[in-house]
Amino acid sequence: MDLLAGPPADAEGRAVTSHAGRPRRRELGQVAAAERTRLRSTFGAALGLERGTVSMTQQALADGAAMNLRTVRRLESGERRPTSSACWRLARALRPRGTLRDRVAVEIRLRAAAGELLMISETRPHLRRERVRAELIAEGRAAGGPVVGDHGERLGPLIVAEVDRVFGAD
Numbered sequence: 001m002d003l004l005a006g007p008p009a010d011a012e013g014r015a016v017t018s019h020a021g022r023p024r025r026r027e028l029g030q031v032a033a034a035e036r037t038r039l040r041s042t043f044g045a046a047l048g049l050e051r052g053t054v055s056m057t058q059q060a061l062a063d064g065a066a067m068n069l070r071t072v073r074r075l076e077s078g079e080r081r082p083t084s085s086a087c088w089r090l091a092r093a094l095r096p097r098g099t100l101r102d103r104v105a106v107e108i109r110l111r112a113a114a115g116e117l118l119m120i121s122e123t124r125p126h127l128r129r130e131r132v133r134a135e136l137i138a139e140g141r142a143a144g145g146p147v148v149g150d151h152g153e154r155l156g157p158l159i160v161a162e163v164d165r166v167f168g169a170d
Helices: 033-053 059-062 069-077 084-095 100-119 127-143 159-167
Strands: none
Touching: 033 069, 033 084, 059 069, 059 084, 069 084, 084 100, 100 127, 100 159
């Protein structure tokens, strides 16, 4: 290693090592250019639509969700990957006077829009939300239509087993 050359740099000239000489971790939620367009057209559009239906500004959404305005802007523009807990916080802020069922429905739409780019951040199941989520999915299955947010891996295993037992596995 050439000591006079300094630390390795990326294409923009920023150092790519930390003080200990290890590579830097990417910022949590940072997305590559290819994912950015997809997130903007799916999650960003869904969030903007939900925000528009209740005539809420980005600042009001950020305040209601206890987030920084910059985070909300980055989520809508596709510059940041959404987390499962962020989807719930956004849903609560978008439906402050709504029922739990209304909030979970918004959360399901946001999670579905994020798709596989959603970062799961919940450390323990929220059984009441899981129950409502399962009821909404079960109602969609019973009606025979496509179910938005039907992601078994994101539901608790007992809830999935119950829905599959009652309505049959897909």
